[in-house]
Amino acid sequence: MTLLFNDPADFADEMTDGFAAAYTRFVHRVPGGVVRREGTATGEVALVVGGGSGHYPAFAGLVGSGLAHGAAMGDLFASPSAARVRSVAQAADGGAGVLFCYGNYAGDVLNFTEAQERLRADGVDVRTVLVTDDVSSAPAGSPERRRGIAGDLAVFKLAGAAAARGDSLDDVERLARRANDRTRTLGVAFSGCTLPGASAPLFRVPAGRMAVGMGIHGEPGISDDSLPTADELAALFVDRLLQELPDDVAAPAGGRVAVILNGLGSVKYEELFVVYREIARRLAAAGVTAVDPDVGEFCTSFDMAGASLTLTWLDDELEELWRAPADTPAYRKAPQALTRREHPPAGAAAAEPSAATPGPGSEASRAAASTACAVLDAVAAALDGAADELGRLDAVAGDGDHGIGMRRGSLAAAAAARAGHDRDLGCGAVLVVAGDAWADKGGGTSGALWGTALRAAGHRLGDGDAPTPGAMAAAVADALAAVRQQGGAAPGDKTLVDAFAPFAQELSRGVGGGSLAAAWRAAARTATAAADATADLLPRLGRARPHAERSLGTPDPGARSFAIAMTAAADRLTQLEETS
Amino acid sequence: MTLLFNDPADFADEMTDGFAAAYTRFVHRVPGGVVRREGTATGEVALVVGGGSGHYPAFAGLVGSGLAHGAAMGDLFASPSAARVRSVAQAADGGAGVLFCYGNYAGDVLNFTEAQERLRADGVDVRTVLVTDDVSSAPAGSPERRRGIAGDLAVFKLAGAAAARGDSLDDVERLARRANDRTRTLGVAFSGCTLPGASAPLFRVPAGRMAVGMGIHGEPGISDDSLPTADELAALFVDRLLQELPDDVAAPAGGRVAVILNGLGSVKYEELFVVYREIARRLAAAGVTAVDPDVGEFCTSFDMAGASLTLTWLDDELEELWRAPADTPAYRKAPQALTRREHPPAGAAAAEPSAATPGPGSEASRAAASTACAVLDAVAAALDGAADELGRLDAVAGDGDHGIGMRRGSLAAAAAARAGHDRDLGCGAVLVVAGDAWADKGGGTSGALWGTALRAAGHRLGDGDAPTPGAMAAAVADALAAVRQQGGAAPGDKTLVDAFAPFAQELSRGVGGGSLAAAWRAAARTATAAADATADLLPRLGRARPHAERSLGTPDPGARSFAIAMTAAADRLTQLEETS
Structure with missing residues (x-):
């Protein structure tokens, strides 16, 4: 009106x-x-x-x-x-x-x-x-x-x-x-x-x-x-x-x-x-x-x-x-003088992302890649289901698209991981291509950070040895470090780091017990508690906030979605351990 | 959305x-x-x-x-x-x-x-x-x-x-x-x-x-x-x-x-x-x-x-x-080469409407002008009150602005008439300036037609003799003829002519009785009945219709507003006759 x-x-x-x-x-x-x-x-x-x-x-x-x-x-x-x-x-x-x-x-x-x-x-x-x-x-x-x-x-x-x-x-x-x-x-x-000044539309459909x-x-x-x-x-x-x-045009x-x-x-x-x-x-x-x-x-x-x-x-x-x-x-x-050249700019051919294609992984690493695919599928399914809740959470202080972005990114990551696995990539390479896809399709802050995390973890794991629980915890620690370096956030800034840091710490502590699934589950519980705690009125870094803004905030969707993803991962890892 | x-x-x-x-x-x-x-x-x-x-x-x-x-x-x-x-x-x-x-x-x-x-x-x-x-x-x-x-x-x-x-x-x-x-x-x-695809706005105000x-x-x-x-x-x-x-700008x-x-x-x-x-x-x-x-x-x-x-x-x-x-x-x-000259075009000075200013009217005609002002005020008040109803009527097949246009036009006409009367114009000149104002401010089809009607009536009445009831009927007949000539509509086309034509006929018949108010009232009743009859499913000419369109129609707002205006005029004429 x-x-x-x-x-x-x-x-x-x-x-x-x-x-x-x-x-x-x-x-x-x-x-x-x-x-x-x-x-x-x-x-x-x-x-x-x-x-x-x-x-x-x-x-x-x-x-x-x-x-x-x-x-x-x-x-x-x-x-x-x-x-x-x-x-x-x-x-x-x-x-x-x-x-x-x-x-x-x-x-x-x-x-x-x-x-x-x-x-x-x-x-x-x-x-x-x-x-x-x-x-x-x-x-x-x-x-x-x-x-x-x-x-x-x-x-x-x-x-x-x-x-x-x-x-x-x-x-x-x-x-x-x-x-x-x-x-x-x-x-x-x-x-x-x-x-102007009318009380009702001129017409309605x-x-x-x-x-x-x-x-x-x-x-x-x-x-x-x-x-x-x-x-x-x-x-x-x-x-x-x-x-x-x-009249004079016989056919289109x-x-x-x-x-x-x-x-x-x-x-x-x-x-x-x-x-x-x-x-x-x-x-x-x-x-x-x-x-x-x-x-x-x-x-x-x-x-x-x-x-x-x-x-x-x-x-x-x-x-x-x-x-x-x-x-x-x-x-x-x-004016016609500005008529443009009809060929693409010289730089365009070089613009395709030049991903150096990794070779096939070892058999052990390919088996771990299969597990990674299953876990990423579960994460994507959980984030898909939580997208509306995450959007509502984000809408309080951000722009409401956190749920959409997480869904888009995680689905793309899972699909890229599957495609990588089909090409016989090892576990590390699968996580790297998944991270690339998450960053590219998820977009925004969360896409960039999740992409960084997956890439860092993948680089740590490599495509040779089967990842032990200890190697997994080290990879998660690397991922956290990379996220903190890129995002510039410390614990308490109300970002996903608030959930990620205690998760990594608990995982590192728990893998000594021998079961990755059990350690992951305990770590996921810690992450969930940490995400709950972000609901205090404390500063946070939101996507659609100015870069340097630390406003009084609201429950943080980044910490929440991290906890949701890690819980889904724990469930899937438990299933896999039980059936193996 | x-x-x-x-x-x-x-x-x-x-x-x-x-x-x-x-x-x-x-x-x-x-x-x-x-x-x-x-x-x-x-x-x-x-x-x-x-x-x-x-x-x-x-x-x-x-x-x-x-x-x-x-x-x-x-x-x-x-x-x-x-x-x-x-x-x-x-x-x-x-x-x-x-x-x-x-x-x-x-x-x-x-x-x-x-x-x-x-x-x-x-x-x-x-x-x-x-x-x-x-x-x-x-x-x-x-x-x-x-x-x-x-x-x-x-x-x-x-x-x-x-x-x-x-x-x-x-x-x-x-x-x-x-x-x-x-x-x-x-x-x-x-x-x-x-x-896209969201079920609710991103935010609400x-x-x-x-x-x-x-x-x-x-x-x-x-x-x-x-x-x-x-x-x-x-x-x-x-x-x-x-x-x-x-920093370097001291003041605006x-x-x-x-x-x-x-x-x-x-x-x-x-x-x-x-x-x-x-x-x-x-x-x-x-x-x-x-x-x-x-x-x-x-x-x-x-x-x-x-x-x-x-x-x-x-x-x-x-x-x-x-x-x-x-x-x-x-x-x-x-490009800068197209920077424009900063002076107005040559034709602009000549563009002011060149109204030939009429001289003062006779005493009798000025008295009649006073009556015309009172009647136009009453018409404007009635159309003002009916604007919403007329808008709804028009919205069925037109663009819903008939009420707004009639209000705007009639108010402008009444104001122009008062201003003309204050300048000692005679009755004819007052109706002409009122018609000009109605056409200009009312706009659209109805503005043009009402402007034409008032101008034609004004030209017929002139600024000398006091208008007799017979002269008034003749002026109304002239107005009808001018409207039919300009609009190209015949009775049955579902335009204001459907109400105007029987009104003019009845007025012409009734003025023989000596009372303009009584004749006008009878004519207004005829117009109202005629407007009611336009509610049949018959062709009509609407403002926002293509020029040559004769679509299956709806009650015609032009006939209705004519009847409303003429009824208000009859009421005012009756009042004036009773108090004189």
């Missing part, structure tokens, strides 16, 4: 003031909207766009060189009045005529048309091209009944580029019409926005559902479906849009398209990129080339949750215009 | 795939992250940034010419592993050394430091500058305990520009450190994000509250406050940041600052601009010059609701670097 405003009645005006204040290097405020700071060059056709506010960067954010010359700005979701449109057009006019280009909505058509009539009466040559890209608003045979949504950007971009190269008003109008005829968008929505074809103001769509996966949404978008080709294969994957407001960039991954795959599979795709927010509806895919089928001329430079507050393309 | 994903465990990898697929013109994917498509020029210092994913455009979206050379990408909110950082640095290295620059978090420091050590062992000169801009994470005297948030962008931009102009590693490091020393950010949060200083992963802030207005938030931001100046006055107003995800552009309006005012009042401010989303936390303000205190060298060109997927600055 919209949270930040003053008097809701002033919202649109204040927004325009703020926009113009921030982007004086691009725009100049005039009654009714904004025009380019530098004005329109004499003899250049002026592209004037516009519509209701609430869709930023549509429309004011698209004013600048290579794109629009002016934007007429209405109130929230309301067409600008004819007087506003006329005012902006007068300020934008460079003497070569004006092209009005805007989405096909009744209010906008009414007001822009009235402005057009008044301007023509004043002797200004004004033409209009309506954007009608929304395939879900009417059948293909009735483009005049289709709404304009994110395809606005594609049509504006192509028309603006034509104006920038000096095309006549006839030509700019013709190209804009061609651009619109070749532009298709399909949108979906998951929830609506709440306007039931939780877990998706409105296919819902418009950017909540206009009803064509169907209602369950929430898709990212790949399913990509399939819906691409399959539908490839069904409706321009061989086609070249401008692509705009647009977020409506609160479906964020990361999600859009996951969706784009599958869009790219599907377009490529259909033989369609995506030209300079844009993934981001180009036509929004405040914080509405939704997304749309736009395809514009390019011919040679349109492709040149699509690739032409533009520079506006919210949309920019570098 | 995050809605679009496949297997949550694959999210970060798939996101990176999709990002690299969309922006092949900018970046090349390498193990662990991305580097520039064109690589790093031989002899150019490589700026390598990075951190956990989930903050787009931080960090991968900032890779490109003039900014970063590579970004090491971790899992969601988790530091990249040392192996990933090393891999990206190797791919980015142009032989002149590498600067690591990233936010000050424990996990990132651990992994980047380990990578730095390994790279140094390989003979690569690597330096590190931590970003510590978050003023709420520790006192000013302890920058090493401060987190890095949106100020990342400012530091990266300045360091990247220094590398681009060919500075040595020593110089790039020195400038980056200077940039960080002069960069301050204050952030606030209103709600947390929900990660109570409804109606604001967490001041909360970090971008939900790290606890410094205070909890009630939800501010946009202006109050601007005051909080500016006042706090102006308290902490760099005369200072020049790079400004980044950042949205965390679902506080949207329009809100940010409203806030920026007051930020700009306060900076100017303090004598501080904002240089090339950026308002948008630069360091996000999925769809977290929050915002931050960053100020970087520029000296001459830093200002040159801040203004230098950059071209990345999400952040671009045009």
Whole structure:
């Protein structure tokens, strides 16, 4: 919902003031909207766009060189009045005529048309091209009944580029019409926005559902479906849009398209990129080339949750215009001179991690590796089960992802250990590859520390002799030392060291009894007690804390997850001893 | 919350795939992250940034010419592993050394430091500058305990520009450190994000509250406050940041600052601009010059609701670097050659609406104008009270803003009429200025049509003779004709014409009886009945529908609001007749 405003009645005006204040290097405020700071060059056709506010960067954010010359700005979701449109057009006019280009909505058509009539009466040559890209608003045979949504950007971009190269008003109008005829968008929505001061959303979509074809103001769509996966949404978008080709495009294969994957407001960039991954795959599979795709927010509806895919089928001329430079507050393309080399950088080939592959281990060490695999499996299973609890623990003072990271890291470590064992690695090498995998997949502080611990233990154990209980205790001591060296934490800092240090000490003491499992179990109990003790209000080092921060803390998730892992390891070692 | 994903465990990898697929013109994917498509020029210092994913455009979206050379990408909110950082640095290295620059978090420091050590062992000169801009994470005297948030962008931009102009590693490091020393950010949060596949938000802020200083992963802030207005938030931001100046800046006055107003995800552009309006005012009042401010989303936390303000205190060298060109997927600055003229466009002066000011009306017409004002006041009050109901009606098939638009338009019309009456305008002129105001402030279809209606009626009545009931009926008939001509709607199209046409007919019939109030009341009853009848499933023309759309419809809000307005007018006319 919209949270930040003053008097809701002033919202649109204040927004325009703020926009113009921030982007004086691009725009100049005039009654009714904004025009380019530098004005329109004499003899250049002026592209004037516009519509209701609430869709930023549509429309004011698209004013600048290579794109629009002016934007007429209405109130929230309301067409600008004819007087506003006329005012902006007068300020934008460079003497070569004006092209009005805007989405096909009744209010906008009414007001822009009235402005057009008044301007023509004043002797200004004004033409209009309506954007009608929304395939879900009417059948293909009735483009005049289709709404304009994110395809606005594609049509504006192509028309603006034509104006920038000096095309006549006839030509700019013709190209804009061609651009619109070749532009298709399909949108979906998951929830609506709440306007400034409103007590309820403008519209609602039931939780877990998706409105296919819902418009950017909540206009009803064509169907209602369950929430898709990212790949399913990509399939819906691409399959539908490839069904409706321009008249002169016989089949998708061989086609070249401008692509705009647009977020409506609160479906964020990361999600859009996951969706784009599958869009790219599907377009490529259909033989369609995506030209300079844009993934981001180009036509929004405040914080509405939704997304749309736009395809514009390019011919040679349109492709040149699509690739032409533009520079506006919210949309920019570098000049062609900056076109990039199409080969990978020289350093890339060298960037693959160069793991020196160890040779096979001795038979005894390979047998110990088998045990290590079983223990790592048990650790991963235990951390998997405890992930939610660890996340909650971490959320008190950290960022709540400790459980996720431990799960990810331990699962990767277990899988890498299995793969190493299958390659006949010894116990030491298996622990090293497991440590690499934990660090890489677990990420963050805990991933780095667990990776370090496993690598240090592996290096100590080596791949020759069978690891005795004493050797195991020494390996654990090495692991602790490496963790302390890397993390810089001492016991009492409320990190995993608080559990790790007493564990190592107890293990070292206990292995004299001859049973690794029994010693490990006793050590694990000590670690659990130590983790419990970290629940005091004492300093701790959390992942998402500043590096040097030692804040008053909370139960430490690193100590807790260490205790959970060691307890699981003890259980598994006991089982193995009992069955052998 | 995050809605679009496949297997949550694959999210970060798939996101990176999709990002690299969309922006092949900018970046090349390498193990662990991305580097520039064109690589790093031989002899150019490589700026390598990075951190956990989930903050787009931080960090991968900032890779490109003039900014970063590579970004090491971790899992969601988790530091990249040392192996990933090393891999990206190797791919980015142009032989002149590498600067690591990233936010000050424990996990990132651990992994980047380990990578730095390994790279140094390989003979690569690597330096590190931590970003510590978050003023709420520790006192000013302890920058090493401060987190890095949106100020990342400012530091990266300045360091990247220094590398681009060919500075040595020593110089790039020195400038980056200077940039960080002069960069301050204050952030606030209103709600947390929900990660892919998670069942609950990472953190919560109570409804109606604001967490001041909360970090971008939900790290606890410094205070909890009630939800501010946009202006109050601007005051909080500016006042706090102006308290902490760099050592060599004695007072804010005369200072020049790079400004980044950042949205965390679902506080949207329009809100940010409203806030920026007051930020700009306060900076100017303090004598501080904002240089090339950026308002948008630069360091996000999925769809977290929050915002931050960053100020970087520029000296001459830093200002040159801040203004230098950059071209990345999400952040671009045009080359200096495109610096814009600082004067308004020629057309702007002519853009003020040129209303020909009418002279004073006759005494009789001025008296009638007084009646018109009273009636418009009553209409505005009635529409104000009915705004929510009209909004709900409109939400069924339109965009739900009919009530808001009618309230805005009618209030503006009533105010303009009063102002006109105070200037001694006659009844006709008062209706014309009221119509202009309704069209301009009401916006949309309804604003345009009501504006047209009032203007047509005003032109018919003129400013001379006192309007007789017969003249009033004729004026209403003219208004109807103008509306039908402009809107293109016929009775049965489910627009306000469905109520307006029978109203005009009944009024024309009824004025023969001599009482305008009585005739108006009868006509208003007819209009109400007609509006009720529009509830049938018949075509209608809605504001947010495509222009030519005639969809199966719902009760028409335009007819309903017309009936409400005419009933209020009848009530007021009756009162006036009774008291005269």
